[in-house]
Amino acid sequence: MKAILSKPVPGLGQTGDLVEVSPGYFRNYLRPRNLAVEATGKNVASVARITQQQQRAAVREQHEAEQLATRLAELPIRVTLKAGENERLFGSVTAADIAEKLRDAGYEFDKRKIVLDEPIKRLGLYTVHIKVHPDVEAKVNVLVEKR
Known part of the structure; x- marks a missing residue:
C-alpha cells in the first residue's frame, strides 16, 4: 500500500x-x-x-539572504585598535569584534556565522565571509586602523 x-x-x-x-x-x-x-x-x-x-x-x-549579502558587501566596517611597530596589533580582531560592529550597524549575526581563517593581527583591509544562509555567503570588507 x-x-x-x-x-x-x-x-x-x-x-x-x-x-x-x-x-x-x-x-x-x-x-x-x-x-x-x-x-x-x-x-x-x-x-x-x-x-x-x-x-x-x-x-x-534565499532571495532575501542574497539581498542582505549585497547590502553587507557595501557596508564599511572599521575597527580601530592600538598597534605597535610593523603594524602589529596589541591583541587581535576576532569574529566577536566583527559581530559587535555589525550589531552597531543594525545587523544581528552570531559570531559563529562569521568565518575567519585566523584572528586578524595586523593593520589593513581584510575580506571576511559571513554565512547569511546555508547557500549564501556575504563578503564584508573590514578595515583595521590604528587608534
Missing part, C-alpha cells in the same frame, strides 16, 4: 515522501506512531500543496 510520511523514518524516507509499504507495517507501526498517513487523493493533494508552499518560502528566504 502507499503511504505519505508525516515525519522522517530512517531507512524509508523523509517527511512528505510517498512510499510503498506493507499494510501490516503501516497499520502496526507507522500509523500508531503518527509517522505516516494513507495515500488518498486528498492527502496527496494536501502534501503537494504544502510542498509547493515550502519551496516558495525557501526561494523567498
Whole structure:
C-alpha cells in the first residue's frame, strides 16, 4: 500500500515522501506512531500543496539572504585598535569584534556565522565571509586602523 510520511523514518524516507509499504507495517507501526498517513487523493493533494508552499518560502528566504549579502558587501566596517611597530596589533580582531560592529550597524549575526581563517593581527583591509544562509555567503570588507 502507499503511504505519505508525516515525519522522517530512517531507512524509508523523509517527511512528505510517498512510499510503498506493507499494510501490516503501516497499520502496526507507522500509523500508531503518527509517522505516516494513507495515500488518498486528498492527502496527496494536501502534501503537494504544502510542498509547493515550502519551496516558495525557501526561494523567498534565499532571495532575501542574497539581498542582505549585497547590502553587507557595501557596508564599511572599521575597527580601530592600538598597534605597535610593523603594524602589529596589541591583541587581535576576532569574529566577536566583527559581530559587535555589525550589531552597531543594525545587523544581528552570531559570531559563529562569521568565518575567519585566523584572528586578524595586523593593520589593513581584510575580506571576511559571513554565512547569511546555508547557500549564501556575504563578503564584508573590514578595515583595521590604528587608534
